[in-house]
Amino acid sequence: MRNFKKFAAIAAASMLALSACSSDSDDGGNGGTDDGGDAASTDYKACIVSDAGGWDDRSFNESAYNGLMAAEDALGIEAGTAESSSDADFAPNVESMVADGCDMIIGVGFLLEQPLEDAANANPDLAFGLVDATFTDADSNPLELENARPLVFNTAEAAFLAGYLAAGVSETGTVATFGGMQIPSVAIFMDGFVDGVDYYNEQKGTDVQVLGWDKEGQTGAFTNSFDDQTLGKQQAQQFLDQGADVIMPVAGPVGLGAAAAIQETGDAYFIGVDSDWYETAPDYGEFILTSVMKEISASVQDTIQLGVDGSFSSEPYIGTLENGGVGLAPYHDMDSAVSDELKSEIEEITEQIKSGEIVVETPNAP
Known part of the structure; x- marks a missing residue:
């Protein structure tokens, strides 16, 4: 695992105060918004x-x-x-x-x-x-x-790739995920992530462990909040203390707390969800491995x-991966941390999921 430079923690993301x-x-x-560009008025x-x-x-x-x-x-x-x-x-x-x-x-x-x-x-x-x-x-x-x-x-498909990637870059043999609330649109990420790690273990004969989610039992770690970044930081720190060196929060802004914990530790990777966190949370870009994106x-x-x-x-x-509705973000600053072999494997698995050769199953599928 590369040693990340430590730099000052950023201020929490500002929220607009308007209500109802x-x-x-x-x-x-x-x-x-802008003035509507060059489109004719409709x-x-x-x-x-x-x-x-x-x-x-x-x-x-x-x-x-x-x-x-x-x-x-x-x-x-x-x-x-x-x-x-x-x-x-x-x-x-x-x-x-x-x-x-x-x-x-x-x-x-x-x-x-x-x-x-x-x-x-x-x-x-x-x-x-x-x-x-x-x-x-x-x-x-x-x-x-x-x-x-x-x-x-169907974010399980892209999260499967993220799980495989996480297992491939982990040096401790322990990775983690947690959610904001236990709802299908959150658990589906965690399902795919676990399956991707399991597939890596199956292919490589390894035993990378996942903290925070038991897919079979549908039980795991949740902050029960999408807003309180302190809870995200606490949860991530627990995982770091247990040896996790890759963490994927599925918790909206709460994930910023997890990113802050990783930033302070300086020796773990972060995987974002929904959007490309390298673009939306650039202050953490030095250790954002990738993001599981929904093209919302x-x-x-x-x-x-x-x-x-x-x-x-x-x-x-x-x-889906096939229609471009979900996918993995680029590795950005972490590109050198992902071997050419692992990159090729991720690309191959992507095509196998698209073709149906690999079917990612989840009880939380839409």
Whole structure:
């Protein structure tokens, strides 16, 4: 394991303070947008409601927001946003988007499911989207709403690659993962990660251990928060103390706490999720091995395009390695830490998953 330079811990990611309020796209800041580029104006308004992490979460809220901005620029639509600071904001924010005349309302995260479902039933002429979760009934069975589309991702496929990579670079023979909450969109990362490590062990005759998740028992380490970075730092430090030298948090901004712990230790790797953390958390770039990415931005833009075209349907968007909806980020500064042999193996496994030669199975699949 390379020795990382130690440098001062960065300040926690700043969160926008607005709560339960909406803004149109010309408000400026991260809750606003540019002037719409060169696209002709379209009489269509698409809106997004954030999860409690806020637009600056360096994760799935920010990715969804970027998709809205890309759609505004490319399609000439009007954009609206409502930022949530707590669970109590979800329903009021969805209602405010309905009142603001949005043609489409997309909620980010599974906690928006019920407010969106209620709004979809009450407003059959409007289109709705739910990022990172599906709609279910009271018994947790899949529920299809004619005017609501789930935007989900089979991140187990990309996390499988991350697990194989983690096992391949680990010098201690111990790697780790933990989640923010035990929900399918979190556990699916952890499932794939464990399977990737297991596959590495199978292929190499090694015994790399995974801390933080038992796939078979579906039990493991969770901070029960996507916001409290202190909890992420504490959890990561526990893993470091147990010898883990690669950690993959699946916990939104809580992952920044884990990154801070690794930074202070200076002798472990970090794997990000949702977006490319080398780009979204550049102060930690010196030890970010890679990231398991969901192309949330593309899924949002695709869904808005369907609305503008008049071809919106409830058929789910499912991101996979094959369609480019999930993938591994570049190694960036860590490129030299990954051997050419390991890089080739990752590329080969990627193609085998795409072709179906390797099937990544998970009870949390979308």
